[in-house]
Amino acid sequence: MDLGGINLAVLVASLMVAAVPIMLAAIGELVVEKAGVLNLGVEGMMIIGAVCGLATAATSGSPFLGFLAAALGGAALSLVFAILTQVFLANQVATGLALTLFGLGLSSLIGQGYVGVKPPPTPRLEFGPLTDIPAVGTILFHHDPMVYFSILMVAVVWAVLRYTRTGLILRAVGENHDAAHALGYKVQRIRLLAILFGGAMAGLGGAYVSLVRVPQWTDGITAGAGWIALALVVFASWKPWRVLIGAYLFGGISVLQLNLQAAGSTIPVEYLAMSPYLITILVLVIISADRGRAALNAPAALGKNFHASR
Known part of the structure; x- marks a missing residue:
């Protein structure tokens, strides 16, 4: 079916x-924020994942090793954030911003040797006759494994947060870290693991850009995707399934503007290119207008440092 x-x-x-x-x-950052930590370094972790993934995949010839390296790279950068904020009690906002700037600079340095290098293609999953179903086959059964993995991770995070003791402890730490500590839970350890998970997910997201969406390296290849992911967590009210819906909304806007350009739309290209970011700002403005509801959904200890001696 065609439309215009x-x-x-x-x-x-x-x-x-x-x-x-x-x-x-966004799903990684949601887990981090559920633990009461605000990490604004998502963009930096994504772009480190992008360059680590491309470098490893191009060297080894395996895109799957590239994704593994990206997850490790993102987690390694998040570990720096974790040590600074959870051990040395540095300001989370300032540290996150510094992490993004550091990630952008380091990725540019590493990526200099990979400009123009094409990574090996990421194979698509084969579903046999299901792939040939008109429309449905194209939409659901014609993707690479990471598309299905992203949906699976949303489902897993939702199930863990809602139905498991691990999720209950994580949410308790994010709501009241002093009470959780009084009950005997290792607040710093729990937050450290959450931060590492968030870093690994951000690294995988960055690698998907450099290995699948734009299979090459250019400086700033993530193009603000980390900031959109941060906004998406707020848009989703810290609920996993809303992250899925919001991601498809923002993804749809990005794809639509490209298709409109290809279709020869009379709308100036500059306006189409800025549309995903304008929508992001608009959504945040609308959410900010209802501060009471936003505060009700946000973890109560979000952005607050914890020290056991208090």
């Missing part, structure tokens, strides 16, 4: 692909 020269099935399939980087980064 745009194939709707291909459009939906494309938005599912476009949503993967911000979905992975």
Whole structure:
């Protein structure tokens, strides 16, 4: 089915692909914030994951090793944040911003040797006859493994937070770290593990950009996806399934503006290119207008440092 020269099935399939980087980064950041930590370094961790993933995949010839290296790279950078904020009690906002700046600079340095290098293609999963179903096959059964992995991670995070003791402890630490400490839970250890998970997910999101969406290296390749992921967590009210919906919304906007450009839209290219970021700002403005509801959904200890001696 076509609409104004745009194939709707291909459009939906494309938005599912476009949503993967911000979905992975946002679901990781959601877990971090559920533990009461605000990490603004998502963009830095994503771009480190992008360069580590591309470098490893290009060297080894395996995109899957590239994704593994990206997860480790993102987690390693998040460990720096964890040590500074959880051990030395540095300001979380300032440390997160510094992490982003550091990640952008380090990725540019590492990436100099990989400009123009193409990584090996990431294979798609084969579903046999299901792939040939009109429209449905294109939308649901014509993707690489990371598309399905991103959806799976949303489901896993939702189930863990809602139904498991681990999720209950994580949420307790995010709501009242002093009470959780009084009950005998290791607040710093729990937050450290949450931060490492968030870093790994951000690294995977960055690698998806450099290995699948834009299979090459250029400085600033994530193009603000980390900031959109941060906004998406607030947009989702810290609920995993809303992250999925929000990621597809923002992914759809990104894909639609590209398709409109290709279809020869009369709207100036500059306006189309800025549309995802304008929508992000608009959503945050709307959410900020209802501060009471936003505060009700946010973890009570979000952004507050904890020290056991207090």
